[in-house]
Every structure is written in C-alpha cells, then in structure tokens.
Amino acid sequence: MTPTVPRSTYETPLKLAYWVPNVSGGLVVSTIEQRTDWEFDYNRRLARIAEDSGFEYALTQARYAASYGADRQHEATAFSLGLLGATERLKIISAVHPGMWHPGVLAKWLITADHISGGRAAVNIVSGWLKDEFVNFGLPWLEHDQRYVRTEEFIRVLRGLLTEEDFSLDGTYYQVSGIDLSPKPLEIPGRAHPEIFFGGNSTAAQATAGRVADWYFSNGRDLEGYAGNVAGVQASAAEAGRDPRFGLNGFVIARETRKEAEETLREIIAKAHRPAVEGFAQSVKEAGQSTMDGKGMWADSSFEDLVQYNDGFKTQLIGTPEEIADRILEYKKIGVNLLLTGYLHFAEEVAAFGRDVLPIVREKEAELARAHGTELNTDLLPVAPGVSAEEAAA
Numbered sequence: 001m002t003p004t005v006p007r008s009t010y011e012t013p014l015k016l017a018y019w020v021p022n023v024s025g026g027l028v029v030s031t032i033e034q035r036t037d038w039e040f041d042y043n044r045r046l047a048r049i050a051e052d053s054g055f056e057y058a059l060t061q062a063r064y065a066a067s068y069g070a071d072r073q074h075e076a077t078a079f080s081l082g083l084l085g086a087t088e089r090l091k092i093i094s095a096v097h098p099g100m101w102h103p104g105v106l107a108k109w110l111i112t113a114d115h116i117s118g119g120r121a122a123v124n125i126v127s128g129w130l131k132d133e134f135v136n137f138g139l140p141w142l143e144h145d146q147r148y149v150r151t152e153e154f155i156r157v158l159r160g161l162l163t164e165e166d167f168s169l170d171g172t173y174y175q176v177s178g179i180d181l182s183p184k185p186l187e188i189p190g191r192a193h194p195e196i197f198f199g200g201n202s203t204a205a206q207a208t209a210g211r212v213a214d215w216y217f218s219n220g221r222d223l224e225g226y227a228g229n230v231a232g233v234q235a236s237a238a239e240a241g242r243d244p245r246f247g248l249n250g251f252v253i254a255r256e257t258r259k260e261a262e263e264t265l266r267e268i269i270a271k272a273h274r275p276a277v278e279g280f281a282q283s284v285k286e287a288g289q290s291t292m293d294g295k296g297m298w299a300d301s302s303f304e305d306l307v308q309y310n311d312g313f314k315t316q317l318i319g320t321p322e323e324i325a326d327r328i329l330e331y332k333k334i335g336v337n338l339l340l341t342g343y344l345h346f347a348e349e350v351a352a353f354g355r356d357v358l359p360i361v362r363e364k365e366a367e368l369a370r371a372h373g374t375e376l377n378t379d380l381l382p383v384a385p386g387v388s389a390e391e392a393a394a
C-alpha cells in the first residue's frame with residue numbers, strides 16, 4: 001500500500017521529539033559507555049537543551065518493572081510534570097497504559113497538567129506488551145487484539161471527557177455516565193484538546209489508531225515498512241473520516257564520517273547485554289507476533305535490532321549529518337510529520353543534532369516544498385537559540 005502525502009506535510013516543518021531517558025540504562029541494551037543518566041537532574045538539563053535546539057516534544061516512557069535492562073524506572077506522568085515545570089516551550093508526552101489507568105482519572109490529570117503548563121501536556125496511549133507488569137500487579141492481561149479494543153474505548157472516553165459537557169459511554173471495558181469535568185482544557189488555537197498520541201505497529205494497532213488517535217507513532221521501521229504502516233492507518237482513518245498525523249522512531253548516530261558512525265553502531269551491538277536482550281526477545285512475543293497475521297512491533301527484529309529496544313536502528317539514521325538529513329527527507333516524502341529520536345549520549349547528541357543535522361534538514365525541506373509547488377512555512381518553526389558543544393557537555 002502507498003501512503004497519501006497531503007500538501008500540508010510539505011508546507012509544515014518536520015517536528016522533532018526525543019525519548020526521555022526516565023529509565024536506567026539509556027536507550028540501548030549494551031555495556032558500551034553511555035553519558036546518559038536516567039535521574040531527574042540530568043533530564044531537566046536535557047529538556048532545556050532540547051527546547052533550545054529545535055525540539056518541540058519529549059516522550060516519557062511508562063515502565064513499572066525491569067525489562068531490556070532498565071532495572072530502575074521513574075513514573076511517566078510525575079516525571080513529565082516535573083519536566084514541564086522546568087521548561088518553557090517543550091511539550092511533554094507521557095506514556096499511559098489503559099488497564100493501569102481509568103480514562104476519567106487520566107482526563108482529570110491531563111486537564112490539570114494542561115493548565116499548569118500552559119497547554120504543553122500530551123499523552124501517548126500504549127496498549128502494552130510486558131505481561132509481567134500486569135500479572136504481578138494483579139491486573140487482567142488481555143489477549144493482543146482485545147487490548148486494542150480496550151484502548152479504542154479508553155481513547156473515546158478520554159476525548160469525550162476532555163471535550164464534552166455531559167459525556168456517557170456504555171462500553172465493554174468502561175461505563176461512564178453523565179460526566180462533566182470542570183475545568184476543561186485550555187482553549188488553544190490549532191487544537192481541539194491536549195494531543196492524544198498512540199504507539200503501536202500491528203494490524204490491530206494501525207486500525208485502532210486510524211479511528212481514534214491524533215498522532216500515530218511507529219517504532220523504528222525501514223522505508224517500505226513505514227510506508228505500509230502509514231497506508232494502513234490512513235485506510236482506517238479514511239473510513240472514520242479522520243486525519244491523524246504520523247510519527248516515527250529512529251536512533252541517531254551522527255558522526256563526522258560514516259565510518260565513525262558505523263563503528264559506534266558496531267560497538268553498541270558487540271557490547272550488547274546478551275541476557276537482557278534475550279529476555280526482552282521473549283517478553284515481546286506478547287506483541288503483534290502473537291496474532292493471526294504475526295505482524296507487529298518486533299515481529300521481524302533480529303538480535304541486533306533488539307539492542308535498541310524500540311527498533312530504532314531500522315530507521316538507519318546513522319552516518320554524517322548530510323546523510324542523516326537525506327534519510328529523514330526520504331521519510332518525509334512518505335508522510336512522516338514528527339521524528340522521535342534516541343541517542344547514546346543524550347545531552348551532547350541532542351544539542352549536536354540541533355546544530356549540525358537540523359539546519360540541513362530545514363534546507364532540504366524547503367527544496368522539497370518548492371519541488372511540490374509550495375513553500376515551507378518557517379513561521380511554524382519552534383524558537384531555538386542553539387546550544388554549543390561546551391554548554392551541552394557541561
């Protein structure tokens with residue numbers, strides 16, 4: 001299937017996000033040296049660097065138990081609130097599992113976070129794959145496609161409560177009646193309510209995202225794989241009369257030469273924490289590969305791919321700044337609106353991305369827009385004063 005790329009994609013600058021390292025061990029399951037810390041002080045500094053480097057969003061992970069070596073974790077929504085308080089422009093997206101939260105409680109949290117942060121709080125609704133987290137909490141663990149049925153209802157209730165004055169829904173998993181949450185979210189031009197992201201790759205995930213998500217997030221994918229995901233979500237969205245936007249994950253290794261970047265990748269993989277990667281490979285069998293069509297996140301991932309636990313190597317953002325910018329543009333041409341990035345040494349590399357890669361991306365985006373008979377709307381670019389290498393390393 002081929003995705004449809006609307007004109008607005010060419011006119012709108014690509015948005016940038018980074019994964020908040022709120023779990024220990026960084027973004028790779030490897031014993032390679034990583035100058036990334038998972039504690040709040042580091043993350044506060046990182047968030048400020050990111051918003052000064054052209055990043056518009058950060059995504060906080062939801063993890064309650066060790067997996068992929070992340071044996072210490074900070075809770076996503078609390079951590080996000082802290083980061084919102086420490087920044088001025090960055091939007092922070094908190095991952096949230098239906099099944100762990102009631103959508104009404106989340107709606108209330110989100111409205112309060114929206115008011116506190118001046119409209120910068122968002123959520124990423126994730127259906128989950130780590131069975132032990134649910135089972136050990138004594139919560140029901142639903143079969144794969146049922147998790148998406150619950151997620152769809154969860155988002156319908158969440159959106160209803162954010163926007164309606166007398167909301168009721170009598171569903172399989174949630175029954176709410178006559179609720180009017182007050183206050184409502186802030187009224188901000190360009191959005192109907194705080195943004196609702198959705199993460200997943202399987203067929204059920206794509207269909208659900210098309211029906212209810214504002215933003216569809218995919219794990220790392222090659223061009224062909226990602227085009228298939230976008231087309232799958234678009235088919236479902238078209239039936240529902242909706243128009244979601246598209247995010248993609250990728251792990252960035254930008255170095256002066258391609259050789260250096262590839263050597264870093266080789267070292268990450270050579271130093272993989274083998275038992276942790278193998279344990280993770282077992283746990284992810286609960287994801288899309290457990291379904292009839294066997295498609296979904298990690299279904300076709302090798303040991304090497306799983307060393308970056310969001311399949312970020314598959315996106316191949318590895319090389320010189322120019323090569324990475326070219327690759328990013330290839331994804332823009334098949335519909336990416338937002339790039340979610342991970343790094344080995346977050347603080348330094350987020351700053352370096354903003355300094356070395358982003359200006360090239362912007363130039364190429366302007367060329368691409370002109371080639372499609374339009375202009376890149378630079379008024380939509382986030383304010384980014386820039387961060388020097390010395391400041392980032394300090």
Ligand SMILES: Cc1cc2nc3c(=O)[nH]c(=O)nc-3n(C[C@H](O)[C@H](O)[C@H](O)COP(=O)(O)O)c2cc1C
Binds near residue numbers: 124130298
């Ligand atoms: C960008 C993104 C972020 C995600 N964040 C989390 C998370 O924080 N916690 C979690 O348990 N799962 C997370 N997931 C995983 C999804 O919830 C889901 O379990 C996964 O996509 C596997 O299911 P699938 O094969 O149906 O896609 C994330 C997925 C994506 C694409």
